[in-house]
Amino acid sequence: VNGVHQVMALLTGLTVFALGTLFRTEAGTRLERLPLLILRLAARRLPLVMRASQLEEWCANVIDEIHPTSLGLPLTRLVRGCTFALSAWYGARRLAREVEPSAPRNLAVACLVRGWQFSARAGWAADRRGYPRLLCHMIVYGTIGSLFLMPPWLLMSWLAHADMQLLPRLALSVGTVLITVSLLAICQGILASMLEQAACQGWTTYRRQYGLLLADRTANSVALGLILVLIYPSLLTISALASGVVIALACDLILLRLLDRRWKRAGVVPVIPTPLLAQVAPLRRVGG
Amino acid sequence: VSTMVEDLRMTVQVARVLSVMLANPKAEHYGLSVLREADLSSGSLYPILRRLEQARWLTSSWETVDAAEAGRPRRRYYQLTGEGVVAARNALAELAQLVRPHGPRRAGAPGLAGGSV
Numbered sequence: 166v167n168g169v170h171q172v173m174a175l176l177t178g179l180t181v182f183a184l185g186t187l188f189r190t191e192a193g194t195r196l197e198r199l200p201l202l203i204l205r206l207a208a209r210r211l212p213l214v215m216r217a218s219q220l221e222e223w224c225a226n227v228i229d230e231i232h233p234t235s236l237g238l239p240l241t242r243l244v245r246g247c248t249f250a251l252s253a254w255y256g257a258r259r260l261a262r263e264v265e266p267s268a269p270r271n272l273a274v275a276c277l278v279r280g281w282q283f284s285a286r287a288g289w290a291a292d293r294r295g296y297p298r299l300l301c302h303m304i305v306y307g308t309i310g311s312l313f314l315m316p317p318w319l320l321m322s323w324l325a326h327a328d329m330q331l332l333p334r335l336a337l338s339v340g341t342v343l344i345t346v347s348l349l350a351i352c353q354g355i356l357a358s359m360l361e362q363a364a365c366q367g368w369t370t371y372r373r374q375y376g377l378l379l380a381d382r383t384a385n386s387v388a389l390g391l392i393l394v395l396i397y398p399s400l401l402t403i404s405a406l407a408s409g410v411v412i413a414l415a416c417d418l419i420l421l422r423l424l425d426r427r428w429k430r431a432g433v434v435p436v437i438p439t440p441l442l443a444q445v446a447p448l449r450r451v452g453g
Numbered sequence: 454v455s456t457m458v459e460d461l462r463m464t465v466q467v468a469r470v471l472s473v474m475l476a477n478p479k480a481e482h483y484g485l486s487v488l489r490e491a492d493l494s495s496g497s498l499y500p501i502l503r504r505l506e507q508a509r510w511l512t513s514s515w516e517t518v519d520a521a522e523a524g525r526p527r528r529r530y531y532q533l534t535g536e537g538v539v540a541a542r543n544a545l546a547e548l549a550q551l552v553r554p555h556g557p558r559r560a561g562a563p564g565l566a567g568g569s570v
Contacts, residue, residue, distance in 0.1 A: 256496025
């Protein structure tokens with residue numbers, strides 16, 4: 166090894182070091198901006214009228230969240246900032262619906278809560294105390310859950326070649342994971358609330374509260390998520406399940422029709438109870 | 454000008470936010486501090502704050518600071534209204550009564566009737 170080689174090795178080393186430092190700085194700077202980027206995306210989910218002000222509020226909060234307490238801990242800051250921003254992104258639809266009730270829901274939630282009114286009202290009707298609602302939810306959400314999983318299963322049945330099955334399998338897996346993850350994100354607060362209630366009130370009241378809680382649309386998503394997870398391993402039995410579920414859905418619809426008439430005659434609008442305080446106002450009378 | 458507060462769907466999360474704000478009802482509360490004290494996620498907190506604001510339980514105001522000069526966006530502060538304080542106290546008291554173990558039961562409350570359990 167002569168001197169020229171040594172000099173070249175040294176230069177190469179220095180160049181790699183310098184480039185590495187530059188890349189680190191570049192990556193660090195860009196990553197620091199990631200929460201703000203997510204917040205901008207979140208703001209796009211809001212109605213125009215509140216977008217700018219909400220983004221400003223979020224940004225002020227996230228900057229305070231990631232700066233003073235965890236200075237010098239870039240990963241901690243990144244995780245905190247992204248957690249804040251992703252949560253805000255997810256909650257943006259809910260926020261939008263507070264201002265504009267017609268604003269769209271989160272896609273996953275929109276798909277999953279479709280059966281909410283059917284089952285909650287049907288359950289309410291069967292017994293206004295809440296217990297049969299559990300059963301109604303099981304039936305209706307079993308329906309929706311199986312409908313989610315039917316198309317990929319049918320595709321897999323029709324496509325005989327093993328390689329061709331990869332795509333529907335992948336779609337099924339990704340879809341299930343996405344739904345489950347989004348549900349877990351939604352459920353976090355509700356499950357905590359339920360545990361809190363259990364701690365406050367004892368398990369006896371908790372079981373009743375659980376019945377009431379199922380009428381809450383967020384909690385419905387939890388129930389559906391759990392059912393989806395339970396159904397997934399027994400995918401091959403879906404065809405058997407689906408036929409029973411179609412009958413159940415039909416029953417639910419008929420029950421709903423009957424109830425609508427009954428409620429209209431009685432002039433009563435059922436108010437779906439929410440945890441705790443909603444118990445105070447069980448039914449709202451229409452027109453006195 | 455009369456500012457009647459509206460009824461609100463009360464959940465445990467809303468109750469947490471209210472209890473944090475009621476700890477110092479006259480103070481202006483910053484979103485992030487409420488978030489930390491109430492131990493909520495940002496996705497839950499802001500819809501609740503918006504709901505409370507729309508129900509006139511609280512008002513919000515922007516910090517009077519130049520963002521460019523301060524080097525950060527201005528903050529939004531939340532404060533309970535007079536009616537909001539009363540309504541929040543009542544709501545939390547009612548909640549406390551409901552969650553009291555073996556407490557008296559309200560007549561006609563759904564889901565609690567037929568208490569054979």
